[in-house]
Amino acid sequence: NAGVTQTPKFQVLKTGQSMTLQCAQDMNHEYMSWYRQDPGMGLRLIHYSVGAGITDQGEVPNGYNVSRSTTEDFPLRLLSAAPSQTSVYFCASSLPGQGFYGYTFGSGTRLTVV
């Protein structure tokens, strides 16, 4: 049971480049989400999904796209990277059903945009 797997762990992009941050979970979690973590700003929600085919915006969605074609995968796309997107990105998922018992987090992707 791998939990939540994020790849890559580190990435350096040039301004204007595009890339996809990968997130996969093997726990059959319906809910998946992407956060960015910046010093002094805590965790901010970028996008989330309550199930395959359903996505919605969080607090800071601009510059990011997501899709959810399967229960397992929830990739985050940066279409044209900007220095303001330099951050640590975390993917998180949670158990299905009406109960809510907290998230399982991936180990993060540290992204630098130069």
Add this chain to the structure above:
Amino acid sequence: AQSVAQPEDQVNVAEGNPLTVKCTYSVSGNPYLFWYVQYPNRGLQFLLKYITGDNLVKGSYGFEAEFNKSQTSFHLKKPSALVSDSALYFCAVRDGAGNNRKLIWGLGTSLAVNP
């Protein structure tokens, strides 16, 4: 509006002493409350939660938290701190009404346990 406050950016405590990391919240319904820990260069790890029931919740690594409805607080505690407890601690709340899975996060408190 829902919110979470962690009033201390940093807490310093000597090894062996008790520690407290504070959290206060504001939600419209009954709160679901969580504490997570983040070690350097790692993802967040779940410590404990309060959904309902006993106000004193026990979690991982010897941590516990006390839910106080009248003070809208959920402070994290440990009777005897270890150097290995040094990390960043996040409090989070979810409004218990409905099926909303979104958590509202505090900004984090950095705990330093000195040998």
